[in-house]
Amino acid sequence: MTRTPRPPVIAGLILRFWLSQEAQESLVGDMREEYVRRAGSRGFAHAWTWYWRETLSAVAAFGGRKASTERLKGDPYVRSFFSDLRIGARTLFSAPLTTTLSIGTLALGIGAIAAVFSVVNPILLRPLPYPDPGALVFVAPLDRNNTPNNIGFATFDDLRRDFPAFRESAVLSSWQPTVGAGNDAERLNGQRVSWNFFRLLGVRPMLGRDFVEAEDAPGQRVVILGHGAWRRHFGADSGIVGRTIDMDGAAFIVAGVMGPDFQNVASPRSEIWRTMSYATSQPWACRTCQHLRMVTRLPDGMTLAAADAEAGVAGQSLFEKFPKEYAGPGLRVLSLKERMTAPFKDALYVLFGAAALLALIATANVVNLQLGRAIEREGAIAVRLMLGATRARVARLLFAEGMVLASIAGVAGAALAWVFVPLFASRLPAGIPRLSTVAVDAQTVLLLVAFSFLVAITVTLAPAMRMDAGRLGGSMRIARRVIGHGGTMLRRSLVIGEVALALMLLAAAGLLSRSLSALLAVDAGVDSANLVTMEVQSTGARYDTREAILENHRQIVEGVRAVPGVIDAGFSNQIPLGGNGDSYGIRAFDKPLDNPNRAPDGDRYVVNPTYFSTFGTRVVRGRAFTDADNRPDAAKVAMVSEQLAEALWPGENPIGKRIQMGERDSPWREIVGVAENVHHRALDNAATSQFYVPEHQWSQFTDNVIVLGVRTAGDPMQILPAVREVIRAIDATQPIMRVRPMTEVVSTSIGQRSLALTMFAIFAGVSIVLAAGGVYGVLATAVAARSREIGVRSALGATPGRLLGLVARDSAWLVCAGVALGVGGVLALSRFLTALLFGIQPNDPATIVAVAVGVALAAMSAAIVPAMRAARTDPVVVLRGD
Amino acid sequence: MLGDLEQLVLLAVMRTGDDAYGVRIAEEIATHGGRDLTFATIHKALERLEEKGFVRSRLGDPTPVRGGRAKRYFEITAVGRKTLRAELAIIRNMARGLSLGWDTP
Numbered sequence: 003m004t005r006t007p008r009p010p011v012i013a014g015l016i017l018r019f020w021l022s023q024e025a026q027e028s029l030v031g032d033m034r035e036e037y038v039r040r041a042g043s044r045g046f047a048h049a050w051t052w053y054w055r056e057t058l059s060a061v062a063a064f065g066g067r068k069a070s071t072e073r074l075k076g077d078p079y080v081r082s083f084f085s086d087l088r089i090g091a092r093t094l095f096s097a098p099l100t101t102t103l104s105i106g107t108l109a110l111g112i113g114a115i116a117a118v119f120s121v122v123n124p125i126l127l128r129p130l131p132y133p134d135p136g137a138l139v140f141v142a143p144l145d146r147n148n149t150p151n152n153i154g155f156a157t158f159d160d161l162r163r164d165f166p167a168f169r170e171s172a173v174l175s176s177w178q179p180t181v182g183a184g185n186d187a188e189r190l191n192g193q194r195v196s197w198n199f200f201r202l203l204g205v206r207p208m209l210g211r212d213f214v215e216a217e218d219a220p221g222q223r224v225v226i227l228g229h230g231a232w233r234r235h236f237g238a239d240s241g242i243v244g245r246t247i248d249m250d251g252a253a254f255i256v257a258g259v260m261g262p263d264f265q266n267v268a269s270p271r272s273e274i275w276r277t278m279s280y281a282t283s284q285p286w287a288c289r290t291c292q293h294l295r296m297v298t299r300l301p302d303g304m305t306l307a308a309a310d311a312e313a314g315v316a317g318q319s320l321f322e323k324f325p326k327e328y329a330g331p332g333l334r335v336l337s338l339k340e341r342m343t344a345p346f347k348d349a350l351y352v353l354f355g356a357a358a359l360l361a362l363i364a365t366a367n368v369v370n371l372q373l374g375r376a377i378e379r380e381g382a383i384a385v386r387l388m389l390g391a392t393r394a395r396v397a398r399l400l401f402a403e404g405m406v407l408a409s410i411a412g413v414a415g416a417a418l419a420w421v422f423v424p425l426f427a428s429r430l431p432a433g434i435p436r437l438s439t440v441a442v443d444a445q446t447v448l449l450l451v452a453f454s455f456l457v458a459i460t461v462t463l464a465p466a467m468r469m470d471a472g473r474l475g476g477s478m479r480i481a482r483r484v485i486g487h488g489g490t491m492l493r494r495s496l497v498i499g500e501v502a503l504a505l506m507l508l509a510a511a512g513l514l515s516r517s518l519s520a521l522l523a524v525d526a527g528v529d530s531a532n533l534v535t536m537e538v539q540s541t542g543a544r545y546d547t548r549e550a551i552l553e554n555h556r557q558i559v560e561g562v563r564a565v566p567g568v569i570d571a572g573f574s575n576q577i578p579l580g581g582n583g584d585s586y587g588i589r590a591f592d593k594p595l596d597n598p599n600r601a602p603d604g605d606r607y608v609v610n611p612t613y614f615s616t617f618g619t620r621v622v623r624g625r626a627f628t629d630a631d632n633r634p635d636a637a638k639v640a641m642v643s644e645q646l647a648e649a650l651w652p653g654e655n656p657i658g659k660r661i662q663m664g665e666r667d668s669p670w671r672e673i674v675g676v677a678e679n680v681h682h683r684a685l686d687n688a689a690t691s692q693f694y695v696p697e698h699q700w701s702q703f704t705d706n707v708i709v710l711g712v713r714t715a716g717d718p719m720q721i722l723p724a725v726r727e728v729i730r731a732i733d734a735t736q737p738i739m740r741v742r743p744m745t746e747v748v749s750t751s752i753g754q755r756s757l758a759l760t761m762f763a764i765f766a767g768v769s770i771v772l773a774a775g776g777v778y779g780v781l782a783t784a785v786a787a788r789s790r791e792i793g794v795r796s797a798l799g800a801t802p803g804r805l806l807g808l809v810a811r812d813s814a815w816l817v818c819a820g821v822a823l824g825v826g827g828v829l830a831l832s833r834f835l836t837a838l839l840f841g842i843q844p845n846d847p848a849t850i851v852a853v854a855v856g857v858a859l860a861a862m863s864a865a866i867v868p869a870m871r872a873a874r875t876d877p878v879v880v881l882r883g884d
Numbered sequence: 885m886l887g888d889l890e891q892l893v894l895l896a897v898m899r900t901g902d903d904a905y906g907v908r909i910a911e912e913i914a915t916h917g918g919r920d921l922t923f924a925t926i927h928k929a930l931e932r933l934e935e936k937g938f939v940r941s942r943l944g945d946p947t948p949v950r951g952g953r954a955k956r957y958f959e960i961t962a963v964g965r966k967t968l969r970a971e972l973a974i975i976r977n978m979a980r981g982l983s984l985g986w987d988t989p
Contacts, residue, residue, distance in 0.1 A: 027943070029927045031953030032906030036923070038949050039907075059922035 007041040009034060010050060013057040019084070025064045033060070083402065090403035093379075100375050103775075104368045104461075105411045110768055111364025112415025112453060117422050118357040118761075120446040121430070122350045124439040130339050131265050131436070133204035137300040140341050141168060141313060143292070144332030146600045151329075153296045155280045155287035160320060161296070167304060167312040172196035173278060173294040174268060178707075179249040180539050180737050181235050181274075187737030189537060189707070190231055192274035193266075199275070200226070200260075202299045210243035210258030218277045220284065223254045228273025229262040250706075251541050267342045267435040268297060285665075289327040290587070290599060297338065310335040329599040342435045348837035349758050355834065356507060360765045363503045365457055366496045367772045368407070372461050373493055374783050376400075397466040404458035412454035416447065429757050464492060490784070494816060497776045501820025502827055504766070504773035505857045509828040511762040512849045513839055518759050520841030521752050527643075527680030527689065528578045529618025530744035532569075534718035535577055537739045538729060539707045548704045552697065554733065555708060559610060561728040562712055567721045570713045572616030575608040575705040579751050581683045588642075588693060590650045591660035591670055602649040604642065604663065604693035605682045608700040614677065616711045617744075623647075624657045624675035631674070632696040639696065640671035645679045646691035663693060668702070671695065684751040686840050711744070718743060758838050770857065773820075774864035781813050781868040789875060797877035806873040813865035820861065821854050828853075886971050890938075892917055893929040894968050897939060897958050905944070905955040930958055938964030 017030055033056050041049035094101045129135045141161065142150035153173065161168040177192045197218035206212060207226055217224045225247075227236070236242045246253045254276065266272050280287045300309050317333025376383075386396050420442045427440040538558060540551045555573065562571040576582045587601040595601055611627040613619070622644060631639050640661060647656040660670045679689035697705075714721050722741065729738055749756065785792070792805055800808075832844035842849070886894065896912040897904045906923055913919055913926070933939045944955040960968070 025927070027953050028906060028956035029923055031946075031950035031955060032910075032923045032927075034953065035907050035947075035950045036910070056922050056924065060924040063924040063928045 007038060007046065007049070009037045009053045010057075013054055017057055017060060019088075020061045021064050025060075029060060029064070033057075083398070086399050086402035087406055089399060090406045093403055094406055097375055100371050101407070104371050104407055105414060107364045107367050107371075107772060107775075108408065108411030108457060109414035109418060110772075111361035112412055112450060112457075113418030113422070114357040114765060114768075115354075115361045115453065116415055116419035116442065116446050116450050117426060118350075118354045119449055120419060120423050120442045121426060121440050122354050123443075123445055124436050124441075125434060126343050126347060126350055128436075130267055131263075131439075134299075135339065136306075136337075137302075137304070138203070138338040139298050139300060139306065139309060140336045140338055141171070141296040141298050142334050142336060143317065143328065144330060144334060146329040148330075148332060150334055150336060152292040153294050154289040154291045155278075155284075155294060156282050156289045156291075157320065158294065158296050159282050159287075161316055165312060165316045167300060167309050168298050168316070169301070170198070170202055171296055171298040172199040172202050173280075173296050174199065175278070175294050176269065176272075177274075177276060179274065179276075180541060180707075180739070181231070181247070181249055183735050183737065187539075187739060188235070189539070189737070189739045190274050191269070191271040192228075192276070193269050193272045194278045195275050196278050199297070202297065205260070205264055207258030208261035208264075209240055210256065213257060213277050217257070218279055220279050220281050222277055222279045223252060224257050225249075225254045225274055225276045226258045226260060227256060228260050228266075228275075229264065231273040232259045250539075251543065251545075265436050265439065267338065268295065270435045270437065289324060298335075300335075306335060306337060326597055327599065329597070346434050348834075349755075352510075352834055352838060353758060353761050356510065356762055356765045359503050359507055360769055361453070363500050363507075363769045363772050365460055366500045366503075367776050368457070369461055369464055370493055370496045370500075370776050370779060372404075372407075373464050373496075374779060376464070393466075397462070400466050401458065401462045404460075404462035405455075407461060408454040408458040411457070412450050416442065416450050419446065419450075426761075429760075493780050493783075497773075497780050497816050498820040498823060500769075500773040500776045501817060501857060501861055502824035504769040505821060505824025505853060506827045506831065507762065507766040507769045508857060509824075509832065509850055509853045510835055511759065511766040512853045513832065513835060513842060513844065513846060514755065514759040514762050516842050516846070516849055517838065517840040518752065518755055521685050521755065524681065524685050524841075525678070526579060526685055526748060527619055527678050528744060528748075530748050532714050532716070532718055533617065533711055533744040534714070534722060534725075534741065535709055535711050535744055535747065536741040537707055537737075538573075538710050539737045539739070540733075541706065541737065542735060544733075545706060551704050551706055554736070555610065555697065557732045558708075558710065558729055559612060561732060562710070562725050563612075565721060565724045565728055567714050567716060568712055568725070569715055570612055570616040571710065572610050572612035572614070573708040573710045574610075574613050574617070575606065575708060577709040577747060578617060578619070578680045578682060579684065579747050580709075581751075585690075586663040586693070588646060588650065588691075589662045591662070593650065598666070602646060602691055604646050604691045605680075606663070607692050607694045608697050608705055609694050610697050613694075613711070616713050618713070619680060620678045621675045622678055623655075624673070626675055626677075627694070627696045632698045634698050634701065636696075636699065638669045638671040638699060639674045641675040641677055641694040642673055643677050643679050643689070643692040645689055646693060647673075647676050649691060661693070664702070671699075681751075685748065686752065686755065755838060755840070770860050773857075774860050777813060777816060777861045778864040778867065780816070781809060781865050782871075784812060785809060785868040785872045788872075792872050792875045793877040793879075796875050802873035805875065806869050809869035809872045810862075810865060813862060813869070817858050817861040817865075821858050824857065825850060825854055886938075886967060887929075889921075889925070889929050890933055891968065891971060892919070893926055894933060894938060894960060894964060897930075897960050898965075898968075902957075904958045909958070933964065934958075937961060938967060 017026065021030065033053065036056075037049050037053050040052055130138065132138065140150070141153065143153055143157065145151040155173065158171065158173045162171045173196050175194045177194045178189050179192060180187050180189045182188055195213075197213040197215050200206065200212050208229070210226070213224060213226065216222075227242070232238060232242065236247075240259075242256050243258060244256065246255055248254075285291075286293075298309075300306075313333040313335045314331075317328075318331045320333070321328045321331035383396055386399075387393070423440065423442050427437060430437055430440075540554045545551050545554065559571050559573065562568060576584055582605075584606045585603040586606055587598065588604045589595065589598060589601045607613075609627070611629055611632050614621055614626045621641075624641070627639065627641070630636060640663075642650070642656060642661070650656065650661070651659060656673050656676060659673050661673065662668055662670050677692065677694065680692055681687060682690045682692065712718060712721070712725055726738055729736065792808070795808075796805060828850055829845055835844050892913055893909065896909045896917070899912050899916070900908045906926060909930075910921060910923060910926055913921055930939060930941070934941060939958045939960055941956050941958045944957055946952045946954045
């Protein structure tokens, strides 16, 4: 037998579903015969298109006209259910406006919940993408405020050697090498990791090999590339393995390349790794050199609690052995997953809650719309019941209708989610782990199906419950005169609920928006307007001496300051609000501590003298550095932030006091000035403490990457090309990286909140429209139902004003009840927002009152049209209708 | 009265004779009438014609190329023939004498 080409399967199913047995036999037979002929003579693509055109035409001509139930063979229940679906679809589309509204509304709700779920699910809910992820933990010593801190290498070394629970451990630190040169240079985000890091996670490189233990020794320069960096900088060349690459003026051997699906939850943005290569003999590997994070894979079967207990014992014994090296005995074990998701958890869950509220409002609205229709159709349902249909049969018919409605809305909602999720994900802060895996996936679809099913049941339930043969018989007798009375209570309750839910969402949006303005009003300690920042690196052989680097920095500042339009230029070793953990313990000469590790920390800012005027950090006491300070042989000076001054010398004048930072043999420096506090971690974090040292006096090491700030008279981005040119003229090979206006740095630091606000604002906007629509729907039906009564009143002499009042009273009752309930809801639930709020209480009265008034006004305005209609009622027209 | 489409289909049924089923009818209309109609349109017209009693149909044997579906053969009835003739006569009568201006638009 020769194989005949088969026409499109889906078209076949559609035809089967929509066409009667009779039409199928001859028509579909003809179509098929012609399809085979056309596929043979004119090609498959032509035949395919042709068949689809024929199918659509057939459905248009014959579809759904014949309610034949015989054609679906098999279980009679299934058969009649399919026919129910068709009847349902037809009934729905006989009321296109209500149906379109219902579908649109539901699609919005479903889309919102699907979108948020597809973000929340991979980030918060799914297990980490490693074998036995539950055994992966962070081990962290507690600092003097009992918060988990980084760990020193020597401590890690003791833990893995002496305590069986921590035998399989690795440490990580951040590392940012520059690859490429000149214009193509990029400063990569990377990590230094213990040689067994990947093995411990349970992952292997895609190309090449993993690190080996010998490569973790001091002096070793071996890297594993991330997939992204490999593609961007090495053209996805698989021959790279085993070769040597130059980074920061040193040669590194490439051991391997990680696959594209490797997700590094401990540092999501990292795309290059080198071995730690520490030894306990090195000065930066000490116990107090707390700049590492420690990851452990717990032994089989050990619980988190057991590990934490063992950590407690270990911490105690270390503290007893080295009482001056630790702030205290505290040592904690923290679940890797929880630790990674903690910063985003609240925001994402709250968003999910908001989406759920929106979906709830949408469902209520649709139930409302459908209930309105069910009441209109009461006569038809009564006829069915009278003719002997069981209640179950009629309920099934209604359910089928709900299913059709919910499925179409589900598909539309999924489409919405599919469009908006990538958009949404692209706006999430880049530091969120596993952001790349955010997508509308099978689990989301499953949720959609479940949710649609629930909606179908909900939408059906209300009308179905109202079926009562006796009562419906009554409603049949008096025909349609009294429509609108039945179900009124339910519909009104639904509208009250909608108003309440909309108010809750709006209140949340209001609170978030006030938080955001409060945040933006926070004095970051930097004047971000007209300020652009960039990283410039002195790299290559010509910068192998400290003097060369310092001279380069000096020339850059001098050159950039001379660019027309530039007001000032200055630099520091790190960017304010960047949140780098480059901090040192600060000891005051006149306040010696028993345990030096209980000294307050300060962020290290090694700056040039023009730093303060460029970045707009005010000097509140004393003076800023001068050129005279910025010399290696000048008297050792420092500046501190207000907060650090207050911590070291409460109530005293810090000018002239002496401090020492870091190692105990480092020089004592005299404080010459106090600067305002900088919100180094982020705007919403409490200000941290800073200390400032002139660049030429910081002799421990030389920062070859500086963050250059350029303050301009106008838009800094306009002057940028001239600035770049000046820097290139000094040395064309030095990379200029991460060029960002300071305003962008600020907005990134509040990204999570502004995203939450945007989402809430959208959800709240949609919800208030839906709620107003609900109010309108109920009142419009009510007015229509009472038109006779209103006509009689009007005939008896009621003025339009009084009639208006009649309807307005009705709506005022609905709205007030809704607002009251909503305010109650806000008071009960707004505490879940606390983590996202800033400078405002979750039950802030001003916000709640403003939102309540706004919601009341919006809802009342929805009542205007029906009220006006009532007021204009012409008694003659209405009464003639009888 | 017959619609324009119905005339076309009826004529095609007559022209195809014993072989008057969907595919052949469509082919006939396409080659001689120059009109590319979908099967649904043709079957719709045939359904109307059958309701009016102008054609009758019978099912043939199922064939594999049709996915096991039978052909429906159509045949013009006496009434159909008479009506069609009358319709075409009307057209001819109406068109007669217009031949002078026939070719100029």
